[in-house]
Amino acid sequence: MENKGANIYDTVLENICIDLNRPLLNIPTSYKEKVEEIRIRNGSFLTIYSGGKDYFVTKEGKLSTKLEEGIKIEKSHINKTFQLISNYSVYAFEEEIKNGFITIKGGHRVGIGGKVIYGNNGIETIRNISSLNIRIAREKIGVSNHIIKYLIDTPFTIHNTLIISPPQCGKTTLLRDIVRNLSDGIYLDNGKGFKIGVVDERSEIAGVYNGIPQNDIGIRTDVLDGCLKSDGIMMLIRSMSPEIIVVDEIGGKRDAEAIQEALKAGIKLIATVHGSTLDEIMSRSSMKELLNEKIFKRYIFLDRSKGVGTIKEIIDVGKSTPIYLS
Structure with a gap:
């Protein structure tokens, strides 16, 4: 075999x-x-x-x-x-x-x-x-299948989502598979996928080689490879009419400013950030404003308690208890 x-x-x-x-x-x-x-x-x-x-x-x-x-x-x-x-x-x-x-x-x-x-x-x-x-990039097709329903707001939009994870806990792997699922639309009630723009600053999400994504990121996904997140977000807004913008490892002030511009344009956002708790992330000035304004409606926390990529819990900002626990 x-x-x-x-x-x-x-x-x-x-x-x-x-x-x-x-x-x-x-x-x-x-x-x-x-x-x-x-x-x-x-x-x-x-x-x-x-x-x-x-x-x-x-x-x-x-x-x-x-x-x-x-x-x-x-x-x-x-x-x-x-x-x-x-x-x-x-x-x-x-x-x-x-x-x-x-x-x-x-x-x-x-x-x-x-x-x-x-x-x-x-x-x-x-x-x-x-x-x-x-x-070594290892795709794990299907790791997000069971949580896609927690990201959907209505059949035609999603909640702004932040994936929070310590290093080497599989956040990029999960992010990539979320992109694939939302782009293809397989698990969406209306069967129609979203137009997604990925700013792949470190070439880890799509893994573009000679202009071709080496990873499965869905049929409705456009990629800006090797581009700064702050620049890429603005470029996608102006030229690619995405419904969702996806970025990995946000953190700088310019990232936060570009995210604000995307939200003003009515674009939804999925992002990741290094960390273990909300308090830890709130201690960073660039992230504090985004979190205080409750821009993100869903928080996905990862750890390694059951192996790399364990989804520890999913938090809805408006609810007092997790909506998903591993």
Whole structure:
């Protein structure tokens, strides 16, 4: 029987130099399907993050928690892998490199560490690459199916919704699937999906590669890839007539100002923010105003209590008790 999770992992390895590819290919299948990150740091040791734990990879492809058993990374490993990731044309990826990552086929993102070079207009590039973090994108189709009904206001609109989550709790995965469901309209009473505009600043929601979203984000979804949220929201308002705008990880003052403009235009919003509680988020000046004005009518809280992506509860601003509990 085909193991899709392991196959995704094996495909990602095509972007890693042969010296590291072989041992990574040999790790047990049960770990392959859960790998979230492959870390390659010059002078350190080859590491994978799987099932919530870090493991060192041995030359034989075994996993160990003992540092001395891992493969030590050399500069040549970094250079060869970076050439593969950039298709031997670093200049073609200059704009992405400025932002600290490259998106590869499949929608996977490779974070880049090294010497940051500044110019008159800010960051120009990153040189002397010293570390690569390959984050494996794993779609989880259907994870939002059971909560879509809590986001619907009437058959023709939704509640403004904020997803609140600590890091690595699956907020982007959930957000992506919500976009797919609302865009396709499968779980909507009228059977008609919404026109959705996604501002994908870090290329994580749609995972655009060569102009094509690598993730399923629905048939009525438009994407601004690699665009600042504040700029993208305004661009979508002016040009794409979205019914819903979706953004990941809001937080800055300009984000809040752009959100206000979208609301004035009658556009609904779905966003995410890092945090665990409303009090924690309220402590940030840029978020305090949005929350005080009760712009968001639904709050979705995530944690890892039952694994990554656990929907802890859904809060309706007008009610004293949660409308959904895991």
